[in-house]
Amino acid sequence: MSYEWFQELLGKLPFQLLDYLVISLNLLIFLFAKFIIKISPKATYFSTTNNRMLGLRAINLALFSIYMFAAGVEIIFDQPISHLQQISQTGLTVLVAYIIQHYVQGWVVYRFGKAKEIDGVTYHGESYASEIIGLIGLVLVSSFAILVIINIWELNEWLQATSVIGGILLILFASKEYFLGDMISGLIMHYNHSVEAGSVIRVKELDTIGVVLQITLSQTIIRDLVQKHEVTIPNSKLRNSTVETISNCGKNGFREFLDFKIGYDQPSEKVQTFLEKVWEQAAAKEAGINIDAKPKIVVIENGDHAVTWRLLFYIKNPYRLLDSRNTMQTIAFELSHQENIGLNTPVTHQILGDQPPELDNSNNRLTSE
Structure with missing residues (x-):
């Protein structure tokens, strides 16, 4: 009984052979979307993989929704959906164009981009050439897909009569502020090689x-x-921000510094010896610090409460910048207890008690009872 009901249900569906082919292909792509996206050079980026996979599955769900809506209208209201064949062909065109564009972009990055190793993983980053060629590929694939869709819906005469291309250009011009600035900035950064994949940068305005x-x-x-x-x-x-490229440095590496506020009661020779020990132990413990480049110790400020000493040192591995700083801070804290040197800002003013002071007129000074 159930089999006969299923046969009768299939007979009521308004689908033809092409529709079933598109539905089957759509289902396979939906199930294997992660595998399809991951076999591309751009899949080394976790966010790119997720975005591409979400985009592909969004197209799958849109096609499924169209077919379910058509089937529901046919079965419940006995009203066939017109242009269902055109809808199937259009969906298939969009689906294939999206996958082709993904692989074209991946091949362009792999062929014309720059490969850099970050934390033991090889990343294929964009370059000026790959951005330009990828943009050309995007235009070609999109233009081909649009021409196919126009022919599917037989819109050649309507296209000429309504100037659809002019309308599309008008929409692009109106929305240029949302994407054109970012696009030009990306191309300029690639062309100037100011920021590249693998570069270690510091952006103070963004605290990054x-x-x-x-x-x-x-x-x-x-x-x-x-x-x-x-x-x-x-x-x-x-x-538009101030970008410090830490990885672009001299032969000794990136020059970093730490400041220490130490009281006036500590002799200069003792402080310099203390900071040299901090650097020696940190360089022996942390591989990111360049042990061959000697540090420099200077006084940058004689403040009201303490002397500000600056320890300048070199980091040969910019990826370990924060690890090097943290190691040196920890060792400085441990050695300060051994050497009896306080790293906290000394208190150099008197804190009065609860009883208000009285003015001694004989010597014009404040006294406490």
Whole structure:
């Protein structure tokens, strides 16, 4: 009984052979979307993989929804959906164009991009050439898909009569502020090589320090060195900020410093010996510190309460910048107890009690009872 009911239900469906082919292909792509996306060079970026997979499955769900709606209208209301064949062909065109574009972009990045190793993982990053070629590929694939859809719906005469291309250009011009600035900024950064995949940068305005993973036409993906998560910054916002490229440094490495406030009761020779010991033990413990480049110890301020000493040292591995700083801070704290040198700002003023002071007119000074 159930089999006969199923046969009768299939007979009521308004689908033809092409529709069943598109539904089957759509189902296979939905099930294996993760595998399809991951076999691309761009799949080394976790966020890119997720975004591409979500986009592909969104197209799958849209096609499924259209077919379910058509089947429901046919079965419940006995009203066939017109142009169902065109809808199937259009969905198949969009689906295939999306997958082709994904692989074209992946091949362009792999062939014309830059490969850099970050934390033992090889990343294929964008370059100026890959961005330009990828943009050309996007235009070609999109144009081909639009022409196919126009022919499917037989809109050639309507296209000429209504100037659809002019309308599309008008929409693009009206929305240029939302994407054109980021696109131009991304191309300029690629052309100037100011920020590249694998660079360690510090952006003070955004309070961010991390490794650049990817620069696209719209945004830059950075792995934060503090919390190890990915940060996405619009290209225009990054280009308008002050960016320090830490990985572009001299032969000794990146020059970093730490400041210590030490009281006036400590002799200069003792403080210099203390800071030298801090550097020696930190360099022996932390591989990121360049042990071959000697540190420099200077006084940068004679303040009201303490002397500010600056310890300048070199870091040969910029990816371990924060680890080097934390190691040196920890060793400085431990040695301060051994050497009896306080790292806290000394208190150099008198704290009066609860009883209000009286003025001694004989010597014009404050006294406490």
